Amino acid sequence: MAKILLMAASLRQDSCNKKLINLVAKLGIEQKIEIEQLDFADFIAPLYSGDIEEKNGLPEMVQTFIAKLKDADGLVIASPEYNFSTPGTLKNLLDWVSRARPMPWVKYPVMLCSASPALAGGSRGLLHTVATLQCACNAYIYPPMFSLGNAYEAFTSDGSLQDKELEKRLGKNILGFVDFVKKLR
Amino acid sequence: MAKILLMAASLRQDSCNKKLINLVAKLGIEQKIEIEQLDFADFIAPLYSGDIEEKNGLPEMVQTFIAKLKDADGLVIASPEYNFSTPGTLKNLLDWVSRARPMPWVKYPVMLCSASPALAGGSRGLLHTVATLQCACNAYIYPPMFSLGNAYEAFTSDGSLQDKELEKRLGKNILGFVDFVKKLR
Amino acid sequence: MAKILLMAASLRQDSCNKKLINLVAKLGIEQKIEIEQLDFADFIAPLYSGDIEEKNGLPEMVQTFIAKLKDADGLVIASPEYNFSTPGTLKNLLDWVSRARPMPWVKYPVMLCSASPALAGGSRGLLHTVATLQCACNAYIYPPMFSLGNAYEAFTSDGSLQDKELEKRLGKNILGFVDFVKKLR
Amino acid sequence: MAKILLMAASLRQDSCNKKLINLVAKLGIEQKIEIEQLDFADFIAPLYSGDIEEKNGLPEMVQTFIAKLKDADGLVIASPEYNFSTPGTLKNLLDWVSRARPMPWVKYPVMLCSASPALAGGSRGLLHTVATLQCACNAYIYPPMFSLGNAYEAFTSDGSLQDKELEKRLGKNILGFVDFVKKLR
Numbered sequence: 001m002a003k004i005l006l007m008a009a010s011l012r013q014d015s016c017n018k019k020l021i022n023l024v025a026k027l028g029i030e031q032k033i034e035i036e037q038l039d040f041a042d043f044i045a046p047l048y049s050g051d052i053e054e055k056n057g058l059p060e061m062v063q064t065f066i067a068k069l070k071d072a073d074g075l076v077i078a079s080p081e082y083n084f085s086t087p088g089t090l091k092n093l094l095d096w097v098s099r100a101r102p103m104p105w106v107k108y109p110v111m112l113c114s115a116s117p118a119l120a121g122g123s124r125g126l127l128h129t130v131a132t133l134q135c136a137c138n139a140y141i142y143p144p145m146f147s148l149g150n151a152y153e154a155f156t157s158d159g160s161l162q163d164k165e166l167e168k169r170l171g172k173n174i175l176g177f178v179d180f181v182k183k184l185r
Numbered sequence: 186m187a188k189i190l191l192m193a194a195s196l197r198q199d200s201c202n203k204k205l206i207n208l209v210a211k212l213g214i215e216q217k218i219e220i221e222q223l224d225f226a227d228f229i230a231p232l233y234s235g236d237i238e239e240k241n242g243l244p245e246m247v248q249t250f251i252a253k254l255k256d257a258d259g260l261v262i263a264s265p266e267y268n269f270s271t272p273g274t275l276k277n278l279l280d281w282v283s284r285a286r287p288m289p290w291v292k293y294p295v296m297l298c299s300a301s302p303a304l305a306g307g308s309r310g311l312l313h314t315v316a317t318l319q320c321a322c323n324a325y326i327y328p329p330m331f332s333l334g335n336a337y338e339a340f341t342s343d344g345s346l347q348d349k350e351l352e353k354r355l356g357k358n359i360l361g362f363v364d365f366v367k368k369l370r
Numbered sequence: 371m372a373k374i375l376l377m378a379a380s381l382r383q384d385s386c387n388k389k390l391i392n393l394v395a396k397l398g399i400e401q402k403i404e405i406e407q408l409d410f411a412d413f414i415a416p417l418y419s420g421d422i423e424e425k426n427g428l429p430e431m432v433q434t435f436i437a438k439l440k441d442a443d444g445l446v447i448a449s450p451e452y453n454f455s456t457p458g459t460l461k462n463l464l465d466w467v468s469r470a471r472p473m474p475w476v477k478y479p480v481m482l483c484s485a486s487p488a489l490a491g492g493s494r495g496l497l498h499t500v501a502t503l504q505c506a507c508n509a510y511i512y513p514p515m516f517s518l519g520n521a522y523e524a525f526t527s528d529g530s531l532q533d534k535e536l537e538k539r540l541g542k543n544i545l546g547f548v549d550f551v552k553k554l555r
Numbered sequence: 556m557a558k559i560l561l562m563a564a565s566l567r568q569d570s571c572n573k574k575l576i577n578l579v580a581k582l583g584i585e586q587k588i589e590i591e592q593l594d595f596a597d598f599i600a601p602l603y604s605g606d607i608e609e610k611n612g613l614p615e616m617v618q619t620f621i622a623k624l625k626d627a628d629g630l631v632i633a634s635p636e637y638n639f640s641t642p643g644t645l646k647n648l649l650d651w652v653s654r655a656r657p658m659p660w661v662k663y664p665v666m667l668c669s670a671s672p673a674l675a676g677g678s679r680g681l682l683h684t685v686a687t688l689q690c691a692c693n694a695y696i697y698p699p700m701f702s703l704g705n706a707y708e709a710f711t712s713d714g715s716l717q718d719k720e721l722e723k724r725l726g727k728n729i730l731g732f733v734d735f736v737k738k739l740r
Contacts, residue, residue, distance in 0.1 A: 011604035047599055047644040048637070049566035082603070082650045083691035084497065085641065085683055089602040089650075092643030107328070119489040119519055127320055127454065127494065128640055128683050131312050134319075134328050136638035143292070143323040149489055183368045196419035232414055232459040233452070234381035267418070268506035269682065270498055271455065273462030274417040280452045280459075304674040304704055312639065312679065313455055313498050321453035334674055477698075497690055501682050504689075508698040513662075513689050553738045 016151035081125025105137035113146035121147030201336035266310025290322035298331035306332030386521035451495025475507035491517030571706035636680025660692035668701035676702030
């Protein structure tokens with residue numbers, strides 16, 4: 001049985017990426033997937049410094065995040081796009097985690113999705129996150145990435161998507177990701 | 186049993202990417218992997234045009250390439266980097282293949298490697314190829330990518346690498362890729 | 371007085387990038403800018419091969435393209451996005467041109483725009499073209515890039531944009547580019 | 556007369572990017588360029604949150620950074636590459652600055668360089684920083700980017716480069732950047 005972590009890489013209370021990850025949670029639970037939702041705010045490490053690392057090792061919240069990864073089989077990140085790239089907030093966490101040995105990302109299955117008020121839906125940001133997590137850190141990124149454009153108008157009041165076809169696709173992606181995790185772990 | 190295709194994305198006779206793919210072949214055969222080497226020159230399609238496609242469908246060599254993909258379980262590409270990106274030559278083939286339905290790249294396992302006379306070893310080009318093959322076309326890219334820098338000095342006269350540790354790593358990557366293929370197919 | 375070349379990097383007759391470049395031409399002429407429209411089909415070189423280059427030098431159409439660049443002060447490219455990246459067709463031309471010495475792109479002002487039926491409007495492809503033309507070849511890319519999403523619905527029957535605000539922005543970009551060209555040449 | 560800011564985007568005392576920016580300073584002073592060195596540690600803002608921004612506006616150190624930009628004519632950043640991308644530390648600052656109105660990066664001249672112990676020299680990271688600063692934020696990035704590979708071995712004890720040709724090229728880049736600034740401001 002696979003256990004999947006979910007995290008929205010936004011600190012804003014009313015973040016559309018939180019809404020997206022909540023929908024992933026709801027769809028996952030309907031499909032009997034074991035999930036655990038992480039709160040990004042719990043993993044706010046200081047900005048990376050080689051001197052801090054040398055003196056104190058990895059900050060406690062980074063270690064906690066790594067322990068969460070070890071205790072699960074895969075991770076879904078819903079990430080905003082900031083300035084056509086990975087948010088500095090998320091990148092700082094990824095940079096810290098990449099310093100642990102053995103490197104926690106190696107062969108770790110990750111599904112990336114994004115929500116954005118813009119029409120492009122955040123996919124440029126995800127491309128940079130793929131370069132970091134997969135190409136530099138050797139994580140297994142699940143290929144179909146889900147980008148939700150026009151996100152401020154996309155949700156119903158109960159947290160579903162207005163566009164039912166799109167929601168069905170997201171549900172299929174989640175099942176596909178769990179299958180990917182089971183095959184690769 | 187997995188069958189793996191190998192192709193160097195260079196048209197030059199004396200290409201260092203051909204040397205690299207030949208080494209992949211040699212290491213693969215030593216490890217009893219079933220391989221087939223493709224000659225990139227056999228798949229030189231006309232530059233992509235939507236009008237050609239509409240009138241004549243996919244060019245014959247593109248169809249042959251797709252048939253090769255279907256007849257095997259995975260593909261290793263050794264690609265040069267041209268101007269920090271995917272070579273136009275390779276990209277034109279990838280663009281054509283992406284027009285077939287069902288899209289042949291979906292869930293297709295691909296291992297990328299590169300050789301380059303520059304020290305950077307071609308890894309910037311591979312990052313763009315990942316964006317195309319994985320993020321746009323949903324192929325399964327094997328995460329460790331192998332970049333060989335300073336490639337004009339890297340090979341011995343019998344086609345091995347001067348750096349034996351590096352060659353061992355390449356051998357491990359090939360085994361790892363075959364394992365990745367078996368798990369995902 | 372600056373002379374500006376315009377080219378749509380598509381071979382399709384009914385290309386939305388041709389419509390976009392025609393609109394750039396119309397807006398440019400209204401603003402008394404000296405322009406010359408190039409036909410991408412005139413610059414269809416063979417797929418790049420180091421052996422062809424060594425034997426025959428640069429193909430004639432590549433040399434013609436370079437002569438066009440020298441005879442003008444800047445270039446506007448309207449490019450489709452193929453598979454989240456630069457089209458192989460355009461990339462093959464850029465790869466050939468990058469082999470000329472002195473390298474024609476160095477300090478050459480280029481404005482990039484894109485039209486795409488997708489909502490994202492082709493901006494992922496332009497990011498890769500920036501990596502090639504500016505970061506690898508040292509061209510001066512004009513920073514505001516213009517991406518037209520939903521392009522099949524975007525034009526009126528006389529070739530203007532339905533969205534007049536967007537058209538005004540495109541007109542301002544063209545003037546801004548001419549100013550950029552004049553300052554840098 | 557142009558005034559140029561210099562900043563190494565690293566918090567480590569013994570950072571090779573600090574050594575690189577110090578060399579830029581030395582070469583700039585020899586060429587009578589007015590420079591001001593910024594200490595990245597002075598601009599360590601909290602991780603970006605839309606809620607913090609809404610409640611308190613931009614953090615004081617971000618405002619100070621923006622005031623520095625306004626008081627000068629161009630900026631040189633020497634940045635490490637973290638995981639094939641922009642460091643989260645630098646990206647967080649860029650993300651904050653991008654929230655100011657008018658956006659401070661628009662038409663602001665920036666020269667990017669990088670030092671890295673790896674052979675690739677950090678150029679993959681700079682490509683992502685170009686996407687952010689130029690393509691998203693409309694800064695004017697000076698095209699030749701300077702990447703110093705093998706950086707732990709690259710400096711002499713007095714802070715020059717062992718490779719005198721490379722140092723000469725860096726000196727020329729700085730002069731070229733000042734010329735670029737003067738033309739565009």
